[in-house]
Amino acid sequence: MSRALGLAAASLLLLATAACGGDSLESSGSDNGGDTGNADKGSVVVGGQDFTESQVLAAIYAKILENEGYSVETKLVTTRDVYLPELSNGGVDIVPDYLAGITDYLNTEKNGADAPLVSSNDADATLEALKPLAEEKGISILPPSDATDQNAFFVTKEFAEANSLTTLSDFAGLGKPIKLGAPPDCEGRADCEGGLTETYGFTISEIVPLDFGSAQVKDAVTKGEVDMGETGTTDGSLSGMGLVLLEDDKGIQPAQNLTPAVNADFLAANPDLEDVFNALSAALTTDDLAAMNLAVDVERQKPEDVAAKFLSDKGLL
Amino acid sequence: MIRLAGVGKTYEDGTVAVHELDLDVAAGELVVLVGPSGCGKSTTLKMINRLIEPTTGHIFIDGSDVTTVDPVHLRRGIGYVIQQIGLFPHQKILRNVMTVPLLYGESTATAKQRASELMDLVGLDPATYGERYPHELSGGQQQRVGVARALAADPPVLLMDEPFGAVDPVVRIRLQEEFLRLQRDLGKTVVLVTHDIDEAVKMGDRVAVFATGGRLAQFGTPAELLAHPADEFVEDFVGATRGLRRLTVTPIDRDHLEPLEGVTTGDLGSAIDVDATLEEALAAMLRDDKPVVGVKDGSQFVGVLTPAGIHRQLRESLR
Amino acid sequence: MLGDALAYLFDADNWSGPAGIGTFAIQQLLLTITALAAAMLLGLPLALWAGHRHRYGFLAINVSNVGRAVPVFAVLLVLSLGPVGSETFGPYGRAGLATLISLVLFALPPLITNAHVGITEVDRDIVEASRGMGMSEGKVFSSVELPLAMPVIMTGVRLALVQVWATATIAALVAGPGLGRIITRGFANQSTSVVVAGALLVAIGALVLEGLMVLAERYADPMRRARSARGNGPTTVRPDELLPDAVV
Incomplete structure (x- = not known):
C-alpha cells in the first residue's frame, strides 16, 4: 500500500518538474503553442530564433499584433536557413531580423558563398542592397530601427576612464600592442582582427581564443589577462561588471539594425501594420535590448513578461 | 608441546x-x-x-x-x-x-x-x-x-x-x-x-x-x-x-587368541598379521566367507579368531 | 566531407608550427599523462589500502557511478572562473591548473573502483594461506594480493588513460592547449571538415593509447606465464604408467 503511494507521489513530482521546464520547447519548425483566441483580424505567424533576444522580440511582435486584433502563433527555430524559406512561402508571416545578417544570407544564397559582401557599416546602403534581394524572395522589408545588435569590443571601465577612452580610435591612438580575447575565427575577419589592425591600426600581440560574450572573456578582461574582449552591443551585463564598450567609430562592424521582415503578400493584405511596426522600431533602442536581455538571462524573467513591460513603458499598447 | x-x-x-x-x-x-x-x-x-x-x-x-x-x-x-x-x-x-x-x-x-x-x-x-x-x-x-x-x-x-x-x-x-x-x-x-x-x-x-x-x-x-x-x-x-x-581401533590381543587345535586348512581363508586390528580380522573372515581367520606372527601361526572371539576381545579392550 | 577532413590531416603544413597538429597532440599527451599520473598517486594508495582491509567497498564502487554523472566541463569552468583561476600553468597553457584538477577528478573513479575491486576479489583462501604461513600484512599485499589483482588494476588505468585523453580535448574551451583547439577553430570558421579532422585525431589517439595499454597489461600480468603453461593435464595417466605409482 505504502509502496503504491510512494510510486504515485514520485510520478506526480516527476510530472511537476517536467511542467516547470520553462521555455525549452523549441525545436525545428514545430509549434510553440503561442496561440491566442479572440481574433477578428485573422491569424498571424511570428517567426524567430531561440536565443534570448529573438525570443523577446518575437514576444513583442506577438503582443503588438494581438493588440491589433490578430490571433498570433509563434514559431521559434534554430537558424535563419530554417525560417527564411517559410517567410518566403507564407508559412511564417513576420520575423524580427538583423539588417546585415539577412542581407548576407540572401546575397550568398543568390550569388554563392564567395560573393563579395554587399552589407557594410552604412545602414542605408545595406538596406538598398537588401531590398531587391528580398523582393525576389517575396519578402518585404520594413524600415530598420536604430537599435542594433552587432559585435563590439569592451575594456574595463577603470582603464577607459584612466585613459579617457570612448571609441576604438582612442584606444588605438595609445599605440600599445594589445592582447585580444575573441573567438578563434577572429583572425583575418574584417569585423574583428582584420578591421582592428587595418582600419584602426591596432597591434595585436595575441588572440586568446575565448567565446564571444562569454563569462570567460569578461573574466579575462577584468583580470587583465587580455586588454580587450569581444561581445555584442546588446550585452546588458557589462556595466554591472565594471566593463564598458568602445564605440566603433570607423565602422568595421556591418549594420545589424533590428529590421522587421514580412511576407510580401501578408503585408499587402494588412497595410496598416507598417505604421504599427514603424512606431515600434522608432521606440526601440540598443539599450532597451540590453536591458531586456539582462532581465531574461540574469534575472530569469520570462520573455513574455519582459516584452509586456517594455511595451507598456513605451506606451505602445 | x-x-x-x-x-x-x-x-x-x-x-x-x-x-x-x-x-x-x-x-x-x-x-x-x-x-x-x-x-x-x-x-x-x-x-x-x-x-x-x-x-x-x-x-x-x-x-x-x-x-x-x-x-x-x-x-x-x-x-x-x-x-x-x-x-x-x-x-x-x-x-x-x-x-x-x-x-x-x-x-x-x-x-x-x-x-x-x-x-x-x-x-x-x-x-x-x-x-x-x-x-x-x-x-x-x-x-x-x-x-x-x-x-x-x-x-x-x-x-x-x-x-x-x-x-x-x-x-x-x-x-x-x-x-x-x-x-x-x-x-x-x-x-x-x-x-x-x-x-x-x-x-x-x-x-x-x-x-x-x-x-x-x-x-x-x-x-x-x-x-x-x-x-x-x-x-x-x-x-x-x-x-x-x-x-578399527582395537588391535588384536595376541595373548587371548583362540587355539589352533581342531582347525583344518580348509577352515581357513587368508591369514592376518598379529599386529592387525579386529576390523581387519572380521573383514578377512567375511571376505573369505570362513568362520575363522588365522593369525600369524611372521610365518608362524599363533592362533585363530572366530566372530565370538572378536566380540570377546572387543569387550575386554574396554577395561 | 570526410574527404576534406582527411585532406586536412594529410596536409604536411598543418602538422608543423606552434599551431600545428603535432604541437597540439603533444600538448594533449602531456596533459593526459600528467593528470593520469597525479590521479594514480592520489587514488591508488588509498584504494589499494582500503581493498586490502576489505573496507569502504560501497564507497569505492559508487564513486564511479557518481563520477560518471559529473559534467567535467562545468567543473573546469567553475574552477577556472573561480578559486583556481585561469593563469597560464607552464606547458599546460591557459587555465592549466584548473584543467589538470578537472581531469584528475575525472580519472579518479575508474582507478579507485578497479583498484579496490581487484584487491578484494583476490581468492580469500590464497590470502588466508599466505597469512597463516607467516607473511606480514605488507608481504601479503605485495607478494600475493597486488600481483593477483594486477590485471583488474591495470584495466582501471587503461580506462582512465583513454577517458582522460578524450576529455582533455575540452581544455580548448578555456583557451587551453591540445587537439580541442583544432575543433574549436573548425567551429568558429564553420568548417565542418576541420571539426571532423580534430575529432578523428582524438579518436585515433584514443585507439593508439588503448592498444599500448593492452600490451602493457599483458606484460604486467603475473599470471601470463602461468596461463600459457599447458604441461601435462592433471588427469593424464599414460597407459604404461602403473596405477599404484601414479601420484594422485
Whole structure:
C-alpha cells in the first residue's frame, strides 16, 4: 500500500518538474503553442530564433499584433536557413531580423558563398542592397530601427576612464600592442582582427581564443589577462561588471539594425501594420535590448513578461 | 608441546564461538578436533596460530606463552594447511614450496634444495612437478604441495584445517595414509580439524569432540570415545555404528587368541598379521566367507579368531 | 566531407608550427599523462589500502557511478572562473591548473573502483594461506594480493588513460592547449571538415593509447606465464604408467 503511494507521489513530482521546464520547447519548425483566441483580424505567424533576444522580440511582435486584433502563433527555430524559406512561402508571416545578417544570407544564397559582401557599416546602403534581394524572395522589408545588435569590443571601465577612452580610435591612438580575447575565427575577419589592425591600426600581440560574450572573456578582461574582449552591443551585463564598450567609430562592424521582415503578400493584405511596426522600431533602442536581455538571462524573467513591460513603458499598447 | 589454558573466543556481538577450554597436545602427537558445523573447531585451530585472536586464556607452545608475541613471527614457525590449499597461482610449484624459507631470509639455493627434498617426501618428483603451475596439478597433487609448503621451514607444529576435504574419497584415503606415515617419520606435532568422525578415528592419537556452540564435549583416544562417549551429544555424533568403528581401533590381543587345535586348512581363508586390528580380522573372515581367520606372527601361526572371539576381545579392550 | 577532413590531416603544413597538429597532440599527451599520473598517486594508495582491509567497498564502487554523472566541463569552468583561476600553468597553457584538477577528478573513479575491486576479489583462501604461513600484512599485499589483482588494476588505468585523453580535448574551451583547439577553430570558421579532422585525431589517439595499454597489461600480468603453461593435464595417466605409482 505504502509502496503504491510512494510510486504515485514520485510520478506526480516527476510530472511537476517536467511542467516547470520553462521555455525549452523549441525545436525545428514545430509549434510553440503561442496561440491566442479572440481574433477578428485573422491569424498571424511570428517567426524567430531561440536565443534570448529573438525570443523577446518575437514576444513583442506577438503582443503588438494581438493588440491589433490578430490571433498570433509563434514559431521559434534554430537558424535563419530554417525560417527564411517559410517567410518566403507564407508559412511564417513576420520575423524580427538583423539588417546585415539577412542581407548576407540572401546575397550568398543568390550569388554563392564567395560573393563579395554587399552589407557594410552604412545602414542605408545595406538596406538598398537588401531590398531587391528580398523582393525576389517575396519578402518585404520594413524600415530598420536604430537599435542594433552587432559585435563590439569592451575594456574595463577603470582603464577607459584612466585613459579617457570612448571609441576604438582612442584606444588605438595609445599605440600599445594589445592582447585580444575573441573567438578563434577572429583572425583575418574584417569585423574583428582584420578591421582592428587595418582600419584602426591596432597591434595585436595575441588572440586568446575565448567565446564571444562569454563569462570567460569578461573574466579575462577584468583580470587583465587580455586588454580587450569581444561581445555584442546588446550585452546588458557589462556595466554591472565594471566593463564598458568602445564605440566603433570607423565602422568595421556591418549594420545589424533590428529590421522587421514580412511576407510580401501578408503585408499587402494588412497595410496598416507598417505604421504599427514603424512606431515600434522608432521606440526601440540598443539599450532597451540590453536591458531586456539582462532581465531574461540574469534575472530569469520570462520573455513574455519582459516584452509586456517594455511595451507598456513605451506606451505602445 | 601445545597447551591451551582457558582459551575462548567471544565476538563483539556476544556470539560465543568457543567456550573456555583446556587442551594439550603432546610432542609428536596427532590430535584431531572434530565436530559438526559451527562447533568452533576451526576457530580453536586458528587461535593456535592467532589468525583469530583468543578473547580469554593463554596458549603455550613448547612452554612459552605465545598469546602476546608477534603473530607473524609465530606463524612462520607453524605449518598451516587449509582445505582449499591456497597455492599461489602465479608462481611455480617449487617456488610455492620455497615460500616460508625465503621469508626467513634463506638463500634461494638453500630454499630450493629444501623444497625439492620436501616434494620428494610428499611423493612428487620435483623435476617433473617443480616447474609446473598449480592449475596444472590435480586436487590431490596440489594438497601434497600444500603439505610440503607447510613443512618447508621444518616447523615443529602443523595445523591442518579439513586438509583432505576438497578431494574425492579415493584420493582422500590415499592422502590420509601417506600423511600418517609422513607424520610418524617426521615426528611432527599435528592438530587436524575435520567434520568426519571416520577420519578423526583413523588419524588421531587423541580426538577432541566439539559440540555445537563451541563446547568441548570430550577429549580422549578414539577407543575411549567410541567405547565410553561422555554424553548424549558425543554418542550421537560418533553414531550408532560406533561398535563397528571400535573394531578399527582395537588391535588384536595376541595373548587371548583362540587355539589352533581342531582347525583344518580348509577352515581357513587368508591369514592376518598379529599386529592387525579386529576390523581387519572380521573383514578377512567375511571376505573369505570362513568362520575363522588365522593369525600369524611372521610365518608362524599363533592362533585363530572366530566372530565370538572378536566380540570377546572387543569387550575386554574396554577395561 | 570526410574527404576534406582527411585532406586536412594529410596536409604536411598543418602538422608543423606552434599551431600545428603535432604541437597540439603533444600538448594533449602531456596533459593526459600528467593528470593520469597525479590521479594514480592520489587514488591508488588509498584504494589499494582500503581493498586490502576489505573496507569502504560501497564507497569505492559508487564513486564511479557518481563520477560518471559529473559534467567535467562545468567543473573546469567553475574552477577556472573561480578559486583556481585561469593563469597560464607552464606547458599546460591557459587555465592549466584548473584543467589538470578537472581531469584528475575525472580519472579518479575508474582507478579507485578497479583498484579496490581487484584487491578484494583476490581468492580469500590464497590470502588466508599466505597469512597463516607467516607473511606480514605488507608481504601479503605485495607478494600475493597486488600481483593477483594486477590485471583488474591495470584495466582501471587503461580506462582512465583513454577517458582522460578524450576529455582533455575540452581544455580548448578555456583557451587551453591540445587537439580541442583544432575543433574549436573548425567551429568558429564553420568548417565542418576541420571539426571532423580534430575529432578523428582524438579518436585515433584514443585507439593508439588503448592498444599500448593492452600490451602493457599483458606484460604486467603475473599470471601470463602461468596461463600459457599447458604441461601435462592433471588427469593424464599414460597407459604404461602403473596405477599404484601414479601420484594422485
